[in-house]
Amino acid sequence: MANFDYLCNDMCALKLHIPSIMRRSSILIIYTGGTIGMKTDEATGALVPFDFSGIYDEFPSLKRLKVDIEVMTIKPPIDSSNVSVENWVHMARLIRDNYTAYDGFVILHGTDTMSYSAAALSFMLENLAKPVIFTGSQIPIGILRTDGRENFITAIEIAGARNEDGHPLVPEVALYFQNKLMRGNRTTKFSAEALNAFASFNYPALADVGVNIQYNHAAIAPYAPDFSDEFRISESMCDDVVVVKLFPGIRPATLRTLLLESGARGVVLETYGAGNAPTSEWFVDLVKEAVARGIIVVNVSQCKDGAVQMHLYETGLALQEAGVVSGHDMTIESAVAKLMYVLGKNLPLSEAVGLMRRPLRGEFTL
Ligand code: ASP
Numbered sequence: 001m002a003n004f005d006y007l008c009n010d011m012c013a014l015k016l017h018i019p020s021i022m023r024r025s026s027i028l029i030i031y032t033g034g035t036i037g038m039k040t041d042e043a044t045g046a047l048v049p050f051d052f053s054g055i056y057d058e059f060p061s062l063k064r065l066k067v068d069i070e071v072m073t074i075k076p077p078i079d080s081s082n083v084s085v086e087n088w089v090h091m092a093r094l095i096r097d098n099y100t101a102y103d104g105f106v107i108l109h110g111t112d113t114m115s116y117s118a119a120a121l122s123f124m125l126e127n128l129a130k131p132v133i134f135t136g137s138q139i140p141i142g143i144l145r146t147d148g149r150e151n152f153i154t155a156i157e158i159a160g161a162r163n164e165d166g167h168p169l170v171p172e173v174a175l176y177f178q179n180k181l182m183r184g185n186r187t188t189k190f191s192a193e194a195l196n197a198f199a200s201f202n203y204p205a206l207a208d209v210g211v212n213i214q215y216n217h218a219a220i221a222p223y224a225p226d227f228s229d230e231f232r233i234s235e236s237m238c239d240d241v242v243v244v245k246l247f248p249g250i251r252p253a254t255l256r257t258l259l260l261e262s263g264a265r266g267v268v269l270e271t272y273g274a275g276n277a278p279t280s281e282w283f284v285d286l287v288k289e290a291v292a293r294g295i296i297v298v299n300v301s302q303c304k305d306g307a308v309q310m311h312l313y314e315t316g317l318a319l320q321e322a323g324v325v326s327g328h329d330m331t332i333e334s335a336v337a338k339l340m341y342v343l344g345k346n347l348p349l350s351e352a353v354g355l356m357r358r359p360l361r362g363e364f365t366l
Pocket residue numbers: 033034035036078079080081109110111112113136137138
């Protein structure tokens with residue numbers, strides 16, 4: 001089983017051994033924080049994280065699932081607005097260190113940045129052949145009307161689901177929320193209110209959950225048996241990245257600061273519609289200068305639905321001619337994570353641009 005030696009510092013392990021009568025899946029749950037594990041602080045009335053080891057009492061029905069579960073808690077649990085590259089590396093290492101001991105992984109995460117983390121892990125976990133399912137909740141677990149119970153239990157069931165050959169049904173990083181399983185790097189949190197807070201605008205659901213779990217096998221990454229031996233993680237994520245959201249009236253000095261004076265090696269340019277931007281000389285010149293300096297500029301649309309097509313309008317063509325890379329129908333979250341991952345490899349520029357131009361984990365549609 002897993003080696004928990006290193007847990008004495010910042011982790012705790014809660015082993016929940018459930019008697020087995022047949023080959024059961026074993027799932028590692030990594031609790032990082034977020035609303036799903038929050039309770040009300042009596043003194044202030046604010047939501048504060050609580051020790052996840054108490055969560056088992058909240059879910060006695062876990063005992064009925066045909067899976068063996070172990071829980072690790074990142075100490076201290078965080079509100080996901082505080083998530084950092086270091087936290088991503090920590091999660092990736094936990095998966096690497098426990099990869100052979102478990103059939104699947106469930107990461108409990110705050111919803112605010114869950115799409116960023118799911119995208120980041122999708123790139124950092126190289127040659128992944130097991131399920132890594134992110135989930136969380138909009139209503140704390142301690143509240144009667146919580147959405148966390150269903151999200152949590154179904155995420156575990158999906159992480160443990162295997163076909164008759166014993167292969168995982170979802171061998172990729174995915175996000176489960178409110179009856180939908182989505183590819184992690186295709187998701188966006190679009191609602192601060194609705195219980196179905198996440199959407200995958202440009203890629204179909206990997207599974208729809210009702211009375212039964214209906215897997216959309218055609219949309220799920222194929223199981224690659226050869227990957228098992230070669231699973232590894234990429235730990236170096238380059239954070240010299242900026243996101244520049246265009247708006248009418250943006251000043252040359254503002255754009256110059258963000259593109260050329262911020263120290264960025266990668267820029268996610270949030271453009272209009274199908275990837276359009278102003279054709280003013282000053283604007284195009286600044287973008288050209290950034291590209292000439294070896295900064296990778298990726299064009300992602302402010303529209304959630306649909307794709308960048310720089311050849312459609314003169315206003316997009318100017319960017320294409322300036323050497324801007326198309327982000328196609330990628331989310332902002334995924335573009336940020338992918339740039340960090342690709343730049344972290346410190347490849348020659350042409351190779352890095354080559355990686356940005358093709359989908360690595362199904363993050364965009366060609
Ligand atoms: N602020 C919380 C977080 O992202 C919100 C949530 O989990 O829903 O950690």
